[in-house]
Amino acid sequence: MMLGLAVAVVPMQVGARALAFARSAMFGFYLWLFGVILVGTSYLNNGGPGGGNAEMVDLFLIGLGLVIAGLLLISTSVATTVLASRRAGMTLIETPIFSWSALVASVSMLLTLPVVAGAIIYVAVDHAYERATFGATEGVNAWIGWAFTTPQIFIVAIPTLGVLAQIVATMTRGKQPLRAGLLVGVGLMSTAVIGAVTQSSHTVSFSGSASDVLKSLIPYLFFNHLPILGVFVVLGLSLLALKNERAKLNAAFVPAFLGVGMVLTGMIGGAIFKITNLKLANTVFEEAVLVYVCYGAVLSGIGAVAYFGPRIWGREIPSAPVLGLGLLGFLATVLASLPYFIAGFADQPASIANNFDYSGPIWLWNSLVGAGHALMALVVLLFFAVATKSFRSGTISSATSADLFESVNG
Known part of the structure; x- marks a missing residue:
């Protein structure tokens, strides 16, 4: 979603005549879309990691490879622009x-996704033939x-930071003190690349x-x-x-x-997860971290x-639906994540749907998480409907291209 917005917005912001390698980006989108369809099909037919249908596991790996190829093409186009x-x-x-x-x-994706692609090739070849070196389906x-x-x-x-800072710049009439600090802050978040490409989990005891x-x-x-x-x-x-x-509230800020x-809550949770004394490994705590970050990106x-x-x-x-759905999405994110933070400390195991027991109210946490996911799906659908109607027959916008920029000198 963020890359798609970048494809539309970045050329306008930097004053480019068109997106660099526009046809490549379009091809990347179709690769991504086709890959997502294949991945979804494989999951529906007992594929995916640990799946029981070997052919569907192969389909999952092929689809995931296409998704990564598409993202690489789009990332190349945006970075070059x-x-x-x-x-x-x-x-x-x-x-x-x-x-x-x-x-x-x-750039971060261009540094990390080829590593994923290489791992997929090794795993796919092994799964299609020997199924020994990389642990077959379970591996x-x-x-x-x-x-x-x-x-x-x-x-x-990472783009969530850019979205927030850009909206704030408009609210403050383009004035942004210590703008260089914003650039540094976004860059610091990209240091996650170092841990990703090394495939290392840096824990502390x-x-x-x-x-x-x-x-x-x-x-x-x-x-x-x-x-x-x-x-x-x-x-x-x-x-x-x-x-x-003189700052004036913009509904999109919420x-x-x-x-x-x-996203920040998920990142802090990720850091807590790496403290080995807490024994959170192989619990649902990590799932909560993932949901916090992903749903935070959806809200952004x-x-x-x-x-x-x-x-x-x-x-x-209209401002009212944006504000309402933003708050509703926040509630959905908390419901889908926070209970598993708590359940993780209570040792609820990950990747197990039934036949387990732990020191907590299983039905309560799982019900809240399920309600949170359902609510977030509803929020996304409602926003899609509101946005589609507004962009077809809504009020003519008075926004200008100048709103896409902020003052370089503060």
Whole structure:
């Protein structure tokens, strides 16, 4: 979703005549779409990691490969547009903050997704023939599962910072103090790439001597807390900009701000998950981290469409539905995630649907999580309906292209 917005918005922000490698980006979209269909089909027919149908597991790997190929093509197009297609006189430092975040996210994907693609090739060949070296069906998740968990998923959420900062810049009439700090904050979040490409989980244990704790604490802080620091920097500078007495609230700010908050909550949860003394491994705690980050990105996407949409289609989305659905999406995210944070500490195992027991109210946590997922699906559908109606027959927008930029000098 964020890459799709970048494809539409980045050329306008940097003053490019068109998206770089536009046909390649379109081809990437169709690869991604076809891959998603194959992955969904495989899951519906007992495929996917650990699936019981070998042919559907093969289909899953093929579909996932197509998804990654599509994302790589789109990322290349977005990154090239920012780097090489800016209008005359615009330096990279002067690039609008959303375009900067899109560049950072695209480059991060270009660094990490080829690693995933390589692992998929090895696993697919092994699964189709010997099924010994990489653990057959059960080994699929062991070798490529890192691509769907922390810290790799943080990369997907990088543009959420750009969306929030861009909306705040409009609310403050383009004035953004310490704008360079925003660029640094977005860049800090991309340090998650280092842990992702090495496929290493940097944990910390507070047992043993002080020297032993220090040996694990330093890499733990570097790989797990630097991305969190980046989010705090962007949030802090955005709130500082809102101290401007002329700041005017934009409805899109609510879902964008709440989305970044949910992403931050997931990232903090990811750091807590890496503390081995808490014994959270193989529990549903990690699932909650994933949901917080992904649903936070969805919330931010709602804010992004509400903000950028009128500048693309020329018609406004009413403020009331954006505010209401933003708050409802926030509630859905909390319901779908927080209970599993609690259940994780109560040792509810991951990847097991039944025949387990633990020290907590199983029915309560699972029911709340299910309700949260259902509510988020409803929020997405309602927003799609509202946006579609508004962009077809809504009020003509008064937004100008100047709203897509912020003051470089603050």
